[in-house]
Amino acid sequence: MPNTTNSTDRTDHTTTDTDDFTVTPYAVSGNVDYEKLLERFGADPLTDAYIERLPDHPAIRRRTFYAGRDVDRYLEAAEAGDPHALVTGRGPSGPMHLGHVLPLYLAKRFQEKTGATVYVPLSDDEKFLAKEESFDSIGEHTRENLRDVLAVGFDPARTRIVVDTADADVIYPIAVRLAKHLTPATVEAVYGEQDTVGLQFYPAVQATHLLLPQLVAGRQPTLVPIAVDQDPHVRVCRDVAAREALPVEKPGALLGRFLPSLEGPGKMSSSSEAASIELTDDSETVAETIRTYAYTGGRATLEAHREKGGDPSIDVPFQYLRFFFEDDDAELERIAREYRSGNLLSGELKEIATDRIADFLIEHQRRRDSLGSLADELEPYRLSESERRQALESAGVPTSLRP
Structure with a gap:
């Protein structure tokens, strides 16, 4: 990447030329x-x-x-x-x-x-x-x-x-x-x-x-x-x-x-009406939220999915794994390969993502719950x-x- 310290940064409006x-x-x-x-x-x-x-x-x-x-x-x-x-x-x-x-x-x-x-x-x-x-x-x-x-x-x-x-x-x-x-x-x-x-x-x-x-x-x-x-x-x-x-x-x-x-694809926002996973959600809430709302790249029927496979590029549970919740590149590729082949079902992929996210939140909440007075904790x-x-x-x- 070239050093752009002395370059002119563009400050035009962020809407695209075609306003799409x-x-x-x-x-x-x-x-x-x-x-x-x-x-x-x-x-x-x-x-x-x-x-x-x-x-x-x-x-x-x-x-x-x-x-x-x-x-x-x-x-x-x-x-x-x-x-x-x-x-x-x-x-x-x-x-x-x-x-x-x-x-x-x-x-x-x-x-x-x-x-x-x-x-x-x-x-x-x-x-x-x-x-x-x-x-x-x-x-x-x-x-x-x-x-x-x-x-x-x-x-x-x-x-x-x-x-x-x-x-x-x-x-x-x-x-x-x-x-x-x-x-x-x-x-x-x-x-x-x-x-x-x-x-x-x-x-x-x-x-x-x-x-x-x-x-x-x-x-x-x-x-x-x-x-x-x-x-x-x-x-x-x-x-x-x-x-x-x-x-x-x-x-x-x-x-x-x-x-x-x-x-589906797009920005997560706390002000949106769309469902989201909050940092204080327990494991059951995470599982229910993903089961109910998570957009998948799977097929409409089990038979079609087994035959044609799913699309991890548009599957939200897979994208969560890709963004943060599966650190191992080889394991992520295995999951993607199994999903594309039809061997891994959308429900099973949701379960994998649910488990990883729930584990992350359990540790985050453990640290959060261990905090004392906010004024004391914030002071350092x-x-x-x-x-x-x-x-x-x-x-x-x-x-x-x-x-």
């Missing part, structure tokens, strides 16, 4: 053409050479994360033992489901393998602005989501968790500093027309999230593993970083495909007073604006 699909942080519709998105966003496909250098993870090996920007800068720093960081966040608009937590577990793998510092911002302010929910409701979602983030098991010495409203003393002054370099035309070109001035301002807050590791700990490569609908945030931040006289590099990105909805992950001062000083926030 739309991908923005606030709406995903249609049949997403991932390759066309690369053309529009100006990102580069991940090559085999880069995949070999990235931490081993099924989402990397199987190109669930399939493209990026400035991945080489991150890898060079990691391989040299120099400082480097990841940023991956959560918008707390409801309970977390599988699609929300998988990027967090990917970030944990990076932290374990490369020693990265991981920043996890929770954008409770954005969700209040974008959703028809009260502050109290968003606050409850935030508290429950934080328990799931903590249950992932990040190293507190190398992890910082930031909540926009709780950490406004740091986030807001820096966002104001960056907002001066964002025009309404830029925001509209990337996000489309926004309903409120709050959402028009929010890209400055998001840019603060992505630059915070460097403002706290000095200039360093920063990688942002995200689904493609969140890429506008990175593109705007890269544009701001290029214009702003701050001691920062443009953040890089790893762009991922969507974990499909149980009802919060920005220290010295880190807060350093971030504001690096951003050039005047003394009169510092808390």
Whole structure:
């Protein structure tokens, strides 16, 4: 992948030329053409050479994360033992489901393998602005989501968790500093027309999230593993970083495909009417949900399936295994081969996926349930007073604006 640090990032709107699909942080519709998105966003496909250098993870090996920007800068720093960081966040608009937590577990793998510092911002302010929910409701979602983030098991010495409203003393002054370099035309070109001035301002807050590791700990490569609908945030931040006289590099990105909805290909969303598997579901609920709702690639009758076989490429239980829940490539291929041959039935494939997902959730819930008081558990992950001062000083926030 070529180094694109000095290239011009494309900031045009994310609807395709033929308007057959739309991908923005606030709406995903249609049949997403991932390759066309690369053309529009100006990102580069991940090559085999880069995949070999990235931490081993099924989402990397199987190109669930399939493209990026400035991945080489991150890898060079990691391989040299120099400082480097990841940023991956959560918008707390409801309970977390599988699609929300998988990027967090990917970030944990990076932290374990490369020693990265991981920043996890929770954008409770954005969700209040974008959703028809009260502050109290968003606050409850935030508290429950934080328990799931903590249950992932990040190293507190190398992890910082930031909540926009709780950490406004740091986030807001820096966002104001960056907002001066964002025009309404830029925001509209990337996000489309926004309903409120709050959402028009929010890209400055998001840019603060992505630059915070460097403002706290000095200039360093920063990688942002995200689904493609969140890429506008990175593109705007890269544009701001290029214009702003701050001691920062443009953040890089790893762009991922969507974990499909149980009802078929497409994005999982907590606000959708479609069924999903939440992180607090027990094994019986997981089994019932998959039996009832999971779209399969099997045939209409047992006889037809035995004769013609199934299609794992559109089978949601198989795709869940492929995305995360079957680490062994040889075993995954065996399952696919048996399914295509008709020897493995759709119900049997559902049972395999159910068992793997249930096992994952049992361990996640065990860690979640073992947490104590949220305030006590969160404290080691919060920005220290010295880190807060350093971030504001690096951003050039005047003394009169510092808390």
